[in-house]
Amino acid sequence: MIPLRSDGPSLYEQIYEYVKKxxxxxxxxxxxxxxxxxxxxxxxxxxxxxxxxxxxxxxxEGYVNAVPHRGxxxxxxxxxxxxxxxxxxxxxxxxxxxxGKTIIDFSPRGIDLTHFPxxxxxxxxxxxxxxxxxxxxxxxxxxxxxxxxxxxxxxLHSARGVNCRAQQIIIGAGNEYxxxxxxxxxxxxxxxxxxxxxxxxxxxxxxxxxxxxAPVDMDGSGMEVNALKASQADIAYVMPSHQYPTGIVMPVAxxxxxxxxxxxxxxxxxxxxxxxxxxxxxxxPIPALQGLDKGGKVIYMGTFSKSIAPAIRVxxxxxPQPLLRIYRQRLGFYASTVSRIDQRILYQFLTEGYYERHxxxxxxxxxxxxxxxxxQLRQLEQDFEISGENAGLHIxxxxxxxxxxxxxxxxxxEKGVKVYGLSSYFIYSHRRCRSxxxxxxxxxxxxxxxxxxxxxxxxxxxxx
Amino acid sequence: MIPLRSDGPSLYEQIYEYVKKxxxxxxxxxxxxxxxxxxxxxxxxxxxxxxxxxxxxxxxEGYVNAVPHRGxxxxxxxxxxxxxxxxxxxxxxxxxxxxGKTIIDFSPRGIDLTHFPxxxxxxxxxxxxxxxxxxxxxxxxxxxxxxxxxxxxxxLHSARGVNCRAQQIIIGAGNEYxxxxxxxxxxxxxxxxxxxxxxxxxxxxxxxxxxxxAPVDMDGSGMEVNALKASQADIAYVMPSHQYPTGIVMPVAxxxxxxxxxxxxxxxxxxxxxxxxxxxxxxxPIPALQGLDKGGKVIYMGTFSKSIAPAIRVxxxxxPQPLLRIYRQRLGFYASTVSRIDQRILYQFLTEGYYERHxxxxxxxxxxxxxxxxxQLRQLEQDFEISGENAGLHIxxxxxxxxxxxxxxxxxxEKGVKVYGLSSYFIYSHRRCRSxxxxxxxxxxxxxxxxxxxxxxxxxxxxx
Numbered sequence: 001m002i003p004l005r006s007d008g009p010s011l012y013e014q015i016y017e018y019v020k021k022x023x024x025x026x027x028x029x030x031x032x033x034x035x036x037x038x039x040x041x042x043x044x045x046x047x048x049x050x051x052x053x054x055x056x057x058x059x060x061e062g063y064v065n066a067v068p069h070r071g072x073x074x075x076x077x078x079x080x081x082x083x084x085x086x087x088x089x090x091x092x093x094x095x096x097x098x099x100g101k102t103i104i105d106f107s108p109r110g111i112d113l114t115h116f117p118x119x120x121x122x123x124x125x126x127x128x129x130x131x132x133x134x135x136x137x138x139x140x141x142x143x144x145x146x147x148x149x150x151x152x153x154x155x156l157h158s159a160r161g162v163n164c165r166a167q168q169i170i171i172g173a174g175n176e177y178x179x180x181x182x183x184x185x186x187x188x189x190x191x192x193x194x195x196x197x198x199x200x201x202x203x204x205x206x207x208x209x210x211x212x213x214a215p216v217d218m219d220g221s222g223m224e225v226n227a228l229k230a231s232q233a234d235i236a237y238v239m240p241s242h243q244y245p246t247g248i249v250m251p252v253a254x255x256x257x258x259x260x261x262x263x264x265x266x267x268x269x270x271x272x273x274x275x276x277x278x279x280x281x282x283x284x285p286i287p288a289l290q291g292l293d294k295g296g297k298v299i300y301m302g303t304f305s306k307s308i309a310p311a312i313r314v315x316x317x318x319x320p321q322p323l324l325r326i327y328r329q330r331l332g333f334y335a336s337t338v339s340r341i342d343q344r345i346l347y348q349f350l351t352e353g354y355y356e357r358h359x360x361x362x363x364x365x366x367x368x369x370x371x372x373x374x375x376q377l378r379q380l381e382q383d384f385e386i387s388g389e390n391a392g393l394h395i396x397x398x399x400x401x402x403x404x405x406x407x408x409x410x411x412x413x414e415k416g417v418k419v420y421g422l423s424s425y426f427i428y429s430h431r432r433c434r435s436x437x438x439x440x441x442x443x444x445x446x447x448x449x450x451x452x453x454x455x456x457x458x459x460x461x462x463x464x
Numbered sequence: 465m466i467p468l469r470s471d472g473p474s475l476y477e478q479i480y481e482y483v484k485k486x487x488x489x490x491x492x493x494x495x496x497x498x499x500x501x502x503x504x505x506x507x508x509x510x511x512x513x514x515x516x517x518x519x520x521x522x523x524x525e526g527y528v529n530a531v532p533h534r535g536x537x538x539x540x541x542x543x544x545x546x547x548x549x550x551x552x553x554x555x556x557x558x559x560x561x562x563x564g565k566t567i568i569d570f571s572p573r574g575i576d577l578t579h580f581p582x583x584x585x586x587x588x589x590x591x592x593x594x595x596x597x598x599x600x601x602x603x604x605x606x607x608x609x610x611x612x613x614x615x616x617x618x619x620l621h622s623a624r625g626v627n628c629r630a631q632q633i634i635i636g637a638g639n640e641y642x643x644x645x646x647x648x649x650x651x652x653x654x655x656x657x658x659x660x661x662x663x664x665x666x667x668x669x670x671x672x673x674x675x676x677x678a679p680v681d682m683d684g685s686g687m688e689v690n691a692l693k694a695s696q697a698d699i700a701y702v703m704p705s706h707q708y709p710t711g712i713v714m715p716v717a718x719x720x721x722x723x724x725x726x727x728x729x730x731x732x733x734x735x736x737x738x739x740x741x742x743x744x745x746x747x748x749p750i751p752a753l754q755g756l757d758k759g760g761k762v763i764y765m766g767t768f769s770k771s772i773a774p775a776i777r778v779x780x781x782x783x784p785q786p787l788l789r790i791y792r793q794r795l796g797f798y799a800s801t802v803s804r805i806d807q808r809i810l811y812q813f814l815t816e817g818y819y820e821r822h823x824x825x826x827x828x829x830x831x832x833x834x835x836x837x838x839x840q841l842r843q844l845e846q847d848f849e850i851s852g853e854n855a856g857l858h859i860x861x862x863x864x865x866x867x868x869x870x871x872x873x874x875x876x877x878e879k880g881v882k883v884y885g886l887s888s889y890f891i892y893s894h895r896r897c898r899s900x901x902x903x904x905x906x907x908x909x910x911x912x913x914x915x916x917x918x919x920x921x922x923x924x925x926x927x928x
Contacts, residue, residue, distance in 0.1 A: 003817075022815070025618070026614055026617075026618065026630075027614060027615060027618050027815055028611065028614075028815075029610045029611045029613075029614040029630065030610070031610060031611075032610070032611040033599075035591075035594075036594075039591070039594050043591065110602075110603075113598060113601050113602060116598070116601055118593075118598070121593070122593045125589060125593060126590070127499075127503075127507065129582075129585070129586045129589060130499070130500075130503050134577060134580070134582070135497075136775055137577050137580055137773035137774070137775045137776070138574075138577060138773070138774060138775055139574075139774040139775060140775060146493045146494070146495060146496070147492065147493045147495075147496045149493075150490055150491065150492075150493040151491060153490075154489070154490060154491055166493065173637040173641070173777070173801035173802070174799060174801055176798055176799065176801075177637070177641060177644075177801055180641075180644045184672045184673065188652070188674055201797060204797050205798075208648045208794060208795060209648065210652055309601035309602070310601070310602060310603040310799075311600055311601045311602055311603060311604060311803050311804040311805060312601070312803055313637070313799075313800070313801055313802060313803045330672060331672060333665060333668050334640055334669075335638060335640065335774075335777075336777070337637035337638055337640075337641055337777055337801055338637070338777065339775050339776055339777045339803075339806060340775040341775060342803060342806065351486070351491050351492075353467075
């Protein structure tokens with residue numbers, strides 16, 4: 001809060017001097033967004049014209065940059081040691097390209113946040129911080145709040161067919177942290193079989209912890225079990241409900257084969273990453289592999305990053321009994337990495353019906369975008385095969401004529417459209433450099449952008 | 465939110481039915497505290513007598529337990545699979561002991577939360593969630609928000625004499641997570657020298673990750689450098705400003721010796737855990753070891769768990785340049801484990817003066833407790849040596865007559881007072897089982913409890 005004196009210089013000068021000093025001494029780093037003139041005026045209980053005058057002066061002297069429709073951002077000054085610049089906002093990625101072309105970015109990462117239920121989130125946050133809840137600032141349960149775990153258990157049971165007890169669930173600050181915990185449960189020296197192509201982030205975590213990675217090829221049903229057997233791996237990391245990036249859904253027979261493989265040795269486990277099971281556009285939801293497991297062989301992982309927001313750093317793993325025992329014996333000393341307040345907020349969000357309503361709404365929105373994209377891509381069907389289109393937030397296009405992905409990417413780029421090559425998802429990319437497949441993510445684009453983008457792709461990939 | 469119908473049964477019955485169903489199906493786990501009748505009434509926009517009637521019925525039927533001055537807690541019912549019971553609230557630990565004696569618990573863990581600035585926290589939380597800040601729900605910078613890192617840098621520089629740039633700081637969900645990151649930076653196969661006795665939690669993390677621990681004895685200046693040299697360690701974990709649990713402050717000469725030791729080999733580093741430097745009652749603050757380091761040999765760690773609250777899962781490390789380079793090359797892919805919203809709340813708390821005011825207030829409160837304890841312990845001075853009394857939230861008492869700690873603990877317990885033996889802080893406790901020292905923490909006790917507790921100790925330890 002800016003301390004304002006009634007006996008000093010004019011109020012606008014005091015605000016201006018204060019902010020300037022904060023920027024000069026480096027307390028407000030480059031790229032920081034200042035509160036809006038309206039919010040600042042409300043907080044300081046001054047008129048909006050006062051805060052506007054203060055900001056105008058800061059802009060005039062070069063301390064602050066005013067970006068129309070975005071707000072006020074701190075500029076770099078001499079004393080600043082920080083050189084990184086945080087990109088502010090920008091989940092709408094349409095901007096002018098180099099040749100003045102519209103950039104439409106079909107990035108497969110990120111989610112649509114324009115429909116985030118801000119009001120509901122604010123409301124449950126406010127409810128959580130009522131005076132009675134002082135104990136929330138104390139250390140909580142290491143595995144996460146029992147009530148939240150119970151709510152997650154209920155959701156997983158009804159929505160994903162996961163069979164577990166709340167005491168098997170560990171809540172953590174994102175799945176990468178949970179993989180670090182899992183490393184300490186499974187112990188060093190393991191080899192992890194991963195679908196190839198796969199989610200590279202998990203691959204990097206395993207490698208960074210010193211595990212060997214055994215890339216295993218896939219057929220139309222997912223990870224090939226013979227190739228898995230031939231590998232030295234005793235852990236397999238799979239995404240059976242919607243493989244990333246291929247979108248393959250693993251049929252029940254293959255799931256059973258994997259479970260049989262795991263059942264043959266005590267030290268074998270399957271890690272089921274169920275990262276985006278919430279969004280499916282055709283038929284009933286695909287139940288989790290975990291629900292088929294009778295032998296305590298599946299480690300189930302889920303996250304709220306896709307279904308709520310990436311900045312909500314909450315994920316969870318469900319440990320089978322043998323691993324839960326190891327966790328309790330050796331790792332029970334670790335405090336939870338998620339703040340108890342945030343757990344309570346999420347608990348309210350789940351149990352008061354907000355989550356379900358939000359998911360239903362987002363499913364409809366993503367379905368709209370998905371249908372818009374597929375409708376527009378019909379004109380490409382003669383030359384391209386579409387796959388992975390029944391679920392998730394991206395689809396794949398494969399050139400029937402074997403056009404290399406580099407060519408597809410470059411031609412699209414010339415029209416101002418960004419698409420993503422499949423080859424970068426392969427664990428050893430040199431083995432598969434001849435990909436003819438690109439990924440198109442649509443979560444962050446509007447239906448208009450998607451339609452325009454697909455039209456531009458048609459122009460880009462037409463034979464001359 | 466409980467959905468209330470105007471055409472259904474009476475409002476109290478609807479609330480009662482709803483809560484009962486939630487408990488029966490397990491969505492409200494055993495031990496969960498229900499909102500107060502007042503808060504629930506406000507949220508549902510019904511009268512307080514309505515919510516009171518609903519709760520009374522739930523209590524009558526055995527679904528809910530009413531604890532005077534605490535609130536309403538969910539009881540276990542048949543369908544519940546969860547057996548763990550979360551201890552609600554209870555930072556005032558005075559209760560009736562087995563023989564009807566008053567229990568006064570001098571636990572060295574925990575902090576005083578009765579003076580937590582709830583209003584300020586609520587206010588910054590509300591300010592953070594204003595509509596303009598939608599980008600907060602997007603993925604942020606992997607090391608943590610630049611503005612927050614800059615604020616921490618400023619604080620560390622002025623309050624702790626730490627010299628660093630904001631880009632050397634990594635914010636993480638607690639120091640245990642940050643040690644897992646550090647493990648991946650330093651690589652496997654290391655031996656860590658630790659002061660003996662030490663903070664066992666860090667010891668457990670290192671062991672769990674597969675590091676060897678080399679316990680190193682201390683003299684009055686802290687870790688003995690000759691013993692350190694004799695160990696096979698190339699990393700030393702130290703708490704120079706206020707060693708835990710002994711309270712030893714490492715003098716500058718010993719610090720320089722440690723820095724010289726580290727400077728002799730490229731792979732050597734010092735980890736400085738500056739866990740509770742905020743609370744000092746005599747003389748000026750002891751600056752951090754990091755400030756003396758010219759060779760990039762100190763990894764500095766800090767936390768807000770002691771100075772704000774344990775449930776705020778935010779800690780940070782400051783990496784020296786060589787390790788920052790490794791982090792950026794190999795571990796930059798890890799997303800931050802702290803939610804961007806929480807980072808923004810903390811940023812506001814730091815930069816708007818709340819943190820400084822809170823620290824000043826807590827320093828005065830802890831000083832009051834500290835003085836009350838020491839004043840009362842004067843009557844024990846003939847038989848006991850007091851140490852570690854200039855800083856932190858606990859002191860140590862050593863029997864001059866060599867009374868074993870077990871005797872001290874047992875006799876105190878008979879009077880209804882809990883004190884903690886030093887031996888449990890030794891890495892190999894069998895080597896030091898003959899401790900005559902106990903720890904007395906006072907953060908969570910009131911001055912009255914402290915005075916009464918010290919009196920009881922005097923009675924307990926008197927010669928018969």
